Amino acid sequence: MAGPVASEALAAPVVAPASRGLRAPWVRRFLRNKGAVASLLVLLAWCVVALLGTRVVPYDPTETVDLARQPPSATYWFGTDLLGRDVFSRVLVGSQISLWLGFISVTLGAVPGVFLGLIAGYKGGWWDTVISRCMDALLAFPSILLALVVIVALGTSIENVMIAVGIATVPQYARLVRGSVLSIKQLPYVEAARVVGNRPWRIMLRHVLVNAYAPVVVLSTLQIGNAILIGSGLSFLGLGAQPPTPEWGLMSAEGREVLKRAWWISTFPGLAILTVVVACNLVGDGLRSAFDPRMRVEG
């Protein structure tokens, strides 16, 4: 319902170039975009930190190591928190939860969303009406509201936040894929595939879907950032990760009461989120212009 005009505009006939290794034109275009490449490196660095986790941090992120509320110093780069834990170690380990949340919730949103969009777009008719109306109703919710509804139903935990944020993004994928499929299924090669007797499922998966992947990849990259923002916001509100988890949103909430005396507890986790989300947005936009500058994906 949120702007049928805009939703049709998403359906730009995007036929993604087949990947031909590093010489594929979109890879070359992407590599020329310095901001996007730098952002990709930032994201990779965060992934390495998350994978190594407790092995690279200077102190145990869940144990008291010194007096509480010590300002940043050479020993504790980001200071210590209310319980005397090292904020720097907690921020590094916190990347595990946020990145995991980004990947899981995007997967949980993309898989059913792509599937529903594919059916709605390809089958049309009654299928399309039912799926599109339901997606419209879900899109009528700002995604944080939709996530709140799911949290209410499932209870407060970081796993449920991942599910909630995932469900909240299903309609965006469905709408995007439906648009691409509507234009792709008109193309002569799809008709040819049908004429030679392929079954509808095979056509949908082998011929239509593979050519609709570019906007899905772009949306997913942007959504990882969005999911991390919404997820950490829910944790900040007390609806997601619970203490003593080193989650970035929760850490900001814990430092809120002592903001005046110990600003470092709340500020550093937020800076970490900022670097991840800016990087996701720049990589997403870089991919979009590398695939097709006219592509419209609203992240």
Place this chain on the structure above:
Amino acid sequence: MGRYILSRVLQLLPVLWLITLIVFMIMHVLPGDPAELMLAGAEGGAITPERLRELHQEMGLDDPLVVQYLRFLGHAMIGDLGQSIRFRMPVTELILDRFASTLELAVFGLLVALLIGVPLGMLAALRQNTAIDTAAMGIAYVSASMPIYWLGLVSILIFSFILGWFPPAGGDGWQTLVLPAVTLGLVSSGLVARLIRSSMVEVLAEDYIRTSRAKGLPERLVLWRHGLKNALIPVVTMVGLQFGGMLAGAVVTETVFSRPGVGRLVVSAILAKDYPLVQGCIIFLATVYLTVNLAVDVAYAWLDPRIRYTV
């Protein structure tokens, strides 16, 4: 035009109905006895079989779900969203008491978003592919990527604690609105700036811009009358979406600044497991969001008559 508005309103109704259905089902179908949850949450864990039975009766939980839903829908249509367990008050009353505060926040947040976003986007478009463009878009990216709660905390830290310009939270008067509105608006301003830039770049390449330059119109008129006016058309749709996003973003902003609004109400209701209140708030906010978007679509059709024939 009248027919267009009517058809859009008629399209709205099934969506509204679906929303009530989805929210109601989620609150009722999932495992867990709402009465029990409410007793545990609201009455400090004293769950006696008698009290449970009483509450079941009171809430009509023994009726079939369909009957419960129809009763809820009937009441909702006349503006009755049920009773809050925690406050022992009508949900509608609780929401309306706080809605003015949320609306005020969203309106001023939107104003901030436009006041920062439009000039920033214009500047980037006019200085396309220069260092100014890069800097302006860099600001836009960063402000759109900040967690709202974090921006709120940082602004309290800087403007209340260090500079002492505004109160950190609570209180009365316009001073208390400044930091929340800027926090909420700044995040959206990045999106507005990016949209204005791309739309302005597109418009500036149009023939009519070249024509108005060629006929000797002052650059100021070319940019404002012919450029910005046309570039703003796609922004109108976004303003509606942003406004809805702000009503929702208020959930976080109101908590950070301890403002008594609907957003904070819904969060406290979730934490207290006050399900009728949660249900009412969410249906209310979704309805407001839909209505705003309807109004924006109508305004859009009025600004750009081509739309009316394509929907």
